Amino acid sequence: MKRLLSGNEAIALGAWEAGVRYAAAYPGTPSTEILPALAQYAGVRAEWASNEKVALDAAIGASFAGGRALAAMKHVGVNVASDSLITLSYTGVGAGLVLVSADDPGSFSSQNEQDNRHYARFGKFPCLEPTDSQEAKDFTRFAFELSEQFDTPVMLRSTTRISHSKSAVEVKMPAGPREPGPLPPFERKPRKYVMIPAYARPRHPEVEARLQALVEYAESCPLNRVEWGDRRVGVISNGVAYQYAREIFAGFSFLKLGMTYPLPAGMIRDFAAEVEALVVVEELDPFIEEQVRALGLEVIGKEFFPATGELTLARVRESAIKAGLPVSHTPTLPHPDTPTLSIPPRPPALCPGCPHRAVYFNLRKLKLLVSGDIGCYAISVLPPFEEMDMLISMGASIGMAHGAKQAGCPDKIVATIGDSTFFHSGLPELANIIYNRGVACTMILDNGTTAMTGGQDNPATGVTLQGETTQAIDIEAVVRAMGVEDLWVVDALDVQGVERAIREATGIEGRPTVIIVNGACVFTPQFQRRPAVTVDLQVCNGCGFCFRVGCPAILKSGEADAKTKRPKAEIDPLLCTGCTVCLQVCPRQAIYQVGE
Amino acid sequence: MNSKKNINFLFVGVGGQGILTGSDIAAGVGLEAGYDAKKSEVHGFSQRGGVVESHVRWGDDVAAPLAEKGSVDFLIATELLEAARWIEWLRPGGAVLVNHQRIPPMSVTVGDAVYPADERILAAVETRTDDVTVIEGFATAERLGNPRLANTVLLGALSTRLDVPPETWLAVIERRVPPKYVELNCKAFWEGRRE
Secondary structure (H helix, E strand, O other), X not given: OEEEEEHHHXXXXXXXXXXXXXXXXOOOOOOOOHHHHHHOOOOOEEEEOXXXXXXXXXXXXXXXXXXXXXXXXXXXXHHHHHHHHHHHHHHOOOOOEEEXXXXXXXXXXXXXXXXXXXXXXXXXXXXXXXXXXXXXXXXHHHHHHHHHHHOOOEEEEEEHHHHOEEEEEEOOOOOOOOOOOOOOOOOOOHHHHOOOHHHHHHHHHHHHHHHHHHHHHHOOOOOOEEEOXXXXXXXXEOHHHHHHHHHHOOOEEEEEOOEEEOOOHHHHHHHHHHOOEEEEEOOXXXXXXXXXXXXXXXXEOOOOOOOOOOOOHHHHHHHHHHOOOOOOOOOOOOOOOOOOOOOOOOOOOOOOOOOOHHHHHHHHHOOOEEEOOOOHHHHHHOOOOOOOOEOOOOOHHHHHHHHHHHOOOOOOEEEEEEHHHHHHHHHHHHHHHHHOOOOOEEEEEEOOXXXXXXXXXXXXXXXXXXOOEOOOOOHHHHHHHOOOOOEEEEEOOOHHHHHHHHHHHHHOOOOOEEEEEEOOOOOOOOOOOOOOEEEOOOOOOOOOHHHHHOOOOEEEEEEEOOOOOOEEEEEOOOOOOOOOHHHHHOOOOOEEEOOO | OOOOOOEEEEEEEEOOOOHHHHHHHHHHHHHHOOOEEEEEEOOOHHHOOOEEEEEEEEEOOOOOOOOOOOOEEEEEEOOXXXXXXXXXXXXXXXXXXXXXXXXXOHHHHOOOOOOOOHHHHHHHHHOOOOOEXXXXXXXXXXXXXXXXXXXXXXXXHHHOOOOOOHHHHHHHHHHXXXXXXXXXXXXXXXXXXXX
């Protein structure tokens, strides 16, 4: 039976088919949906880890103990996990271990668009790249075999367009529940699994020998194949780029690479010898191209095909035309002189009822420097708040604020970080600021979920990925236990309360302060929708103050104030959640709550 | 060989309007009707009240998961402004199905930009095609008691343009939406077929 599955759902199915016993991930677009899909299958223990390194570490333990294991993360998550990853290449695996890296060419939901195939070369382990959901399933299953055959971690690299596209997958209905039973006792192999220098040194030649074996294996790897067509053009391609290339270069010859590290040098040479023009079409870095050039082959690549952003049919077509290559039918675009309408942009906004709204409204009002972090609250850098001054990676808000002050920055600075991000990597950053007698104020915005990625549980929510009730770690107790005495706990929807806490906390000199802001994300079951608020048009004078809270439910009405000539406010009753932040900031009490 | 012509769909709108569900259903119907089908969308940051677009392609053997600018056969917009934003993706003479609903973006709310009048939006859309249908999806959905049904009304209207029986659409809708909303969605679908 064929079913439409996303690449992420297909990866989960492939892992299940391979008999994976343990899987862990930290949510991150575009990888997030892999673990929830896997969590539904019987016989798999699937968990949200507190960060990507923890996810990989747990997968390593499972593998050493003899259970097939998977860790999934977005591309930048692999940076977090890389400390373990590179040494994992030395130890090799017990049972098969697959690392899924979901890259984000185009930075749709990421802070950079790094090409994680480099990790495979850096760590000297294989990299597999599917081109659709069927292959995502098949390659994942294959990756476990390869991992055990060569005693190596295997990276399955997806990208946004693979993870978030749906295509047909042949699905055999799962044959009922699977009871994996206990593993045999742990097989102790300290010279393989304990990487003290004396044991690590002899593992390095093993890594090099394994790489040589993989180089030879690449020539016969079933994931690489030649598709002969017209030999005037020969295209080497991988991942979703292959799908664009086979439309643009329809009818020509292809070397489709499913294993992109290590590369099959002989196969590439043979293919190149048979075609007139050799072209590499790959997203992001010239990873394949440089290795093809190193074989002494002439190739058309990144001098025409862009190394930045995601590829599209149009970009592959334009690049091919520039390179003088033949292309398939070109669509008709509007004449450049066609008059166009000026279309207002629609940037993302904090949702109506969002618990971050009052925080950034006040931070802007108080003109404080803000060191930001990864999460929905990054939207506050856009109008109308424009209240974030630095953002670089998970957990970095606290460290950056600390460093700025220690270096002598005269401005008052506040670090803002979410609950999930706090447990991801905020904890060591807070320990550091306390230990080093730092002076910045840290605001922990606890909305009870990992919101940006769609609302996953985390160590503070009290629920596991597979739905069990668990210890909800109390952020306030953690911060107090670390020795912070200047601590405020405030309600996210109490505009004045938030302001007071920020004023008091940033007024303290000489030691770090923490404000915990509690308010449920509107997508959580804990969020309580209240009756919508309404504007009394008799009282509103169009001062525009409520527009500054950046709520999508607050609109400009058609009615202008007679004196100020400015449009009065109006509230969309369908969008409004009754959070009352606008009501609290209105200087004329023109906003009231219906039915309260 | 039973050759099927490629059909490209582009679903556009604003976060929360059900674009992803609607396009999921359209892709599922393609597969059910014997086409190869792919769909592609982007999750995460942009979904927070921003523009949402989702590509669906039907064909014999669909390669790229997203269509190319200028090659879309059906542009399905759940919001007026978004129809204009994406019109260049339509092939000349392609069909536009647009929900009559205006959702002002933050740029308009804060006064940096102006939301154009309906007539100006439609005029911009009509530079590319004469085949434009404005559908009272939002009004119909409100009448049915749930404004979130507008996307299903649009699917009903779309279904009349394709050679796939309504039963196939209904079967896919039934599988895709939560059980308690199946009946309402089927109603909305039939309303759309009347538009």
